[in-house]
Amino acid sequence: ETGVTQSPTHLIKTRGQQVTLRCSSQSGHNTVSWYQQALGQGPQFIFQYYREEENGRGNFPPRFSGLQFPNYSSELNVNALELDDSALYLCASSLGGQGASRSYNSPLHFGNGTRLTVT
Amino acid sequence: SQQGEEDPQALSIQEGENATMNCSYKTSINNLQWYRQNSGRGLVHLILIRSNEREKHSGRLRVTLDTSKKSSSLLITASRAADTASYFCAHNAGNMLTFGGGTRLMVKP
Numbered sequence: 001e002t003g004v005t006q007s008p009t010h011l012i013k014t015r016g017q018q019v020t021l022r023c024s025s026q027s028g029h030n031t032v033s034w035y036q037q038a039l040g041q042g043p044q045f046i047f048q049y050y051r052e053e054e055n056g057r058g059n060f061p062p063r064f065s066g067l068q069f070p071n072y073s074s075e076l077n078v079n080a081l082e083l084d085d086s087a088l089y090l091c092a093s094s095l096g097g098q099g100a101s102r103s104y105n106s107p108l109h110f111g112n113g114t115r116l117t118v119t
Numbered sequence: 120s121q122q123g124e125e126d127p128q129a130l131s132i133q134e135g136e137n138a139t140m141n142c143s144y145k146t147s148i149n150n151l152q153w154y155r156q157n158s159g160r161g162l163v164h165l166i167l168i169r170s171n172e173r174e175k176h177s178g179r180l181r182v183t184l185d186t187s188k189k190s191s192s193l194l195i196t197a198s199r200a201a202d203t204a205s206y207f208c209a210h211n212a213g214n215m216l217t218f219g220g221g222t223r224l225m226v227k228p
Contacts, residue, residue, distance in 0.1 A: 004161070033216070042207050042218035043162070056214035090161055096214075107152060108216060110161035 004093050004111035012117045013081050021076040021114045023091030031055070031096035032074040033108060034066060037088040049074055050096050081118045088113045125208060125219040133227050138195040140222040142208030143188075149211045151184055151191050156205045156221070165193075165206075200228045 005024045013019050025032050031050045035043035045058035049068035063079040072093070078085060092108035126141045142151070150169045154162040168175045168184045168191070175182045181194040195202055203226045209218045 035218075042220045045215050045217065048214050058215065088159070092162075107164040107167055108154075108162070109164065110154075112161045113159075115159070 004091060004109050006089075006091050006111035006114050008114060009112070010115045010117075012119065015081055015083060015118055017081050018077065018079045019081060019116065021078075021089050021091075021116070023074045023076070023093075023111060025072045025074065025091075025093030026109045029093035029095050029109065030072050031094045031106075032068055032072065033092045033094070034074070034076050035090040035092065036060075037090055037113070039087075043090055046076070055096075083118050086116060086118045088115050125206075125222045127222060128220065129223045129225075131225045131227065132198055134198060134200055136198055136226075138198050138202070138224055138226070140193045140206055140208075140224070142191045142193070142219055144191075144208075144210045144217075144219075145189065146210070148186070151182075152209045152211065152216065153180075153182060153191075153193050154207045154209060154218075156207065158204075162207065195224075198224075198226045200226050202226045 004026050007022045033048040034046040036046055037043040046060050047057040047066055048055045052068045065077045067075045090110055090113045092110045094106040094108050124143050132138055148170050150167050152167045153165045155165055156162045166177045166180055166182050168182050179196045184191045205221045205223050207218050207221045209216045
């Protein structure tokens with residue numbers, strides 16, 4: 001069983017630039033969620049993708065966007081980077097769909113994250 | 120902002136002691152989950168308790184859920200130095216899993 005992998009592990013960008021983070025989901029999982037975790041805080045939900053469509057979004061501006069591909073891997077794109085975007089970005093995969101019970105009660109499997117620093 | 124709160128924010132105990140962490144939330148839930156995070160790494164799922172369950176055990180972990188008080192607790196018995204980590208509760212009310220701010224546990228050998 002292949003776990004969730006994220007790339008790159010670390011990234012330094014300048015304010016105003018754009019960044020793309022990548023995530024490969026665990027084999028057999030069809031849902032990907034992205035979280036932002038500031039230092040010393042809990043993860044904040046950005047959005048979720050299921051079957052290549054956005055399936056829920058947290059309180060993040062439109063410059064945060066994503067994609068899910070047919071193999072269920074995913075990308076997180078952030079445009080016009082701001083200093084406050086500096087954080088650990090976590091991707092998590094799960095098994096969703098096929099009835100509410102399966103979706104709601106499926107635990108998340110996290111990757112080790114991408115540490116983004118915006119200067 | 121977090122929709123769940125955890126208490127205490129930090130906890131320091133000796134190896135062999137028990138550690139108790141509490142979590143409160145504000146909305147109706149389908150389930151509540153606990154995760155562990157070692158410094159700078161991803162979160163690892165520990166245990167899930169459904170809204171119609173009151174208590175659940177997994178090895179040295181015991182989780183309780185009181186939906187009338189909108190609260191949960193995680194008990195780690197006979198703690199070990201390797202249990203040092205941050206522990207987060209997260210509640211599921213739809214597609215989104217909402218995390219609390221976490222409890223930073225240090226277990227001293």
